[in-house]
Amino acid sequence: MTPLKAMNTRSVAESSAPLSHLYQRLLTLGDEPPIELSRVFLHQQLQEVEPAAQRLPTEFNQLMAWVEDHCAQVARQYADYLQARQQGGGRRYLSGRAHALYFLQAVAPTKRVDGAWLYGTLKHWQDYRYDGLITTYLEELGEGEVGLNHVALYRRLLAEEDCEGDLQLSDEHYRQGVIQLALGHAAESFMPEVLGYNLGYEQLPLHLLICAYELRELGIDPYYFTLHVTIDNVSSGHARKAVQAVTELAPIGLDADSYWQRVACGYQLNNLGLGTLEVIQSFDLEREVVAMLERKQRAGRYLHSDRCRFEGKTVNQWLEQTGCISSFLQALQDTGWIRRHENPQESRFWRLIEGRGAAMFGVFSGYEKQLLKDWISGRWQAPASPVRGGSVCRGATMEQQEDPETCALRQILKRYPPEQQIDVLLPWLSAPRHSRPAGLFAARHFMDLRARMR
Ligand SMILES: [Fe+2]
Ligand SMILES: [Fe+2]
Structure with missing residues (x-):
């Protein structure tokens, strides 16, 4: 060293x-x-x-x-x-x-x-x-x-x-x-x-x-x-x-x-x-819910209607202040918009987020929705969810015919004899590149060359 x-x-x-x-x-x-x-x-x-x-x-x-x-x-x-x-x-x-x-x-x-x-x-x-x-x-x-x-x-x-x-x-x-x-x-x-x-x-x-x-x-x-x-x-x-x-x-x-x-x-x-x-x-559900809403807070300011008030403040006024998310969540519970430890469907707030015609559709990612759902559900147990899996097409080869990086790599390889092609392929087998279509092609080509030259 x-x-x-x-x-x-x-x-x-x-x-x-x-x-x-x-x-x-x-x-x-x-x-x-x-x-x-x-x-x-x-x-x-x-x-x-x-x-x-x-x-x-x-x-x-x-x-x-x-x-x-x-x-x-x-x-x-x-x-x-x-x-x-x-x-x-x-x-x-x-x-x-x-x-x-x-x-x-x-x-x-x-x-x-x-x-x-x-x-x-x-x-x-x-x-x-x-x-x-x-x-x-x-x-x-x-x-x-x-x-x-x-x-x-x-x-x-x-x-x-x-x-x-x-x-x-x-x-x-x-x-x-x-x-x-x-x-x-x-x-x-x-x-x-x-x-x-x-x-x-x-x-x-x-x-x-x-x-x-x-x-x-x-x-x-x-x-x-x-x-x-x-x-x-x-x-x-x-x-x-x-x-x-x-x-x-x-x-x-x-x-x-x-x-x-x-x-x-x-x-x-x-x-x-x-x-x-x-x-x-290190996971703490409530802390993550608050942290997630704080991350959203800036984007959500001024975008809500002033029709509803919680403890005298509109949603925009709640979101204007930093450090208020916990109190806002409490206000939503106190006014019955969030009913914790029950089926989330019973909460008006949740129905704004999820479901047909939900007013806040698309505002939260899958993970963010899951945080809110689990936090609202609390001690309420949902029926067991069906096991997912198998949706990934295992063993599939990504279609590379049209991929410009793969085409360029094929062209470059043509200029070299097989023993030098391996050096051209190596950067494509590194962490930043190997899962791209050209990297996958490079892995297969590397394996072919290695088998032929051993
Ligand atoms: Fe692994
Ligand atoms: Fe391993």
Whole structure:
């Protein structure tokens, strides 16, 4: 690793930007991929890990047994969860649909770059020791099928649930996404850390199983999550390939100790930023309802008629004042416009938002409506909603004939012999591009070339 002092001062300054800005920056390829900035950022993150917090086994040959043991433990805990549910226990993580949709959006900065930490392994396609990691990465990309590309699947899930608004997430929500992008860009200097990070990320966590179960129960397509239960498995999937890569790429000779230490630090990078459970636990329905209405407040000022008054004030007057949303919601309850803990259809306010001819139709997104609906419903239990899912056309290939980027890429490829075409394709397999039609085409073409030239 290059010492931090020796690094480009511009990149050092840039790396102190808010994480949400760094996230966007690392998602912009431009003429020069942001390799130096990624290196500086990773150096800083590695200062924050605590290798003592969660130890890897001390010997390589214990690694597979250690991963299998973790997996067996998760399976047992999940069996206990299922038993508790069958005995009538409530959901453990997601209190309702609004909570679930909040969760999907709050983890989106990480999910939208799913797999990015492995991008830098593609360069090594001629070295058999990288085969497992490259296969893992190509599977994250859906092997060029839009219905299987993890990033495309997640984006479609958010769109289907109409929850792509700006939640104004904290910087910590972006930390894992930035780490993943940086590992992808700076893999040449941080390969042991990439391997360690991958080892941690590809192990099946209990929360993935429980989230999939509870999402399905809430009528939200769990496919993105169930897909990871099967694809990351330890008997033949990504978790096994992660262990094999750590072992295969270990240097023979004196560097073994420092290699192992760097793998362990990379593994610990998984613990920085907000974890899934912290995101789930941070949800507070009333706080989110108020925050959402405050975000809407500015746009809604002066747009309401002055016909109705609540505690002597018109809606426009309520919305003119900042910090008044809680009192306004109370006034709506006091005047009977909102009847909490009853079927929302009983509330005049809700009927303005949802239903045929609703006066405020289109004002609120799917997520925003769900927040209001769950808050109004409160202790009132709606009948179970039908399980949705399966609307995504799995395995479909996006029609690329007319896509200008794909046409341009095909033209460029014609100028090069097959062995040089791979270099042309690589930028199209990176996080900012691989879920676009040309990126999907690039993944399929890369796989063809790799199969032919091995
Ligand atoms: Fe994935
Ligand atoms: Fe995976």
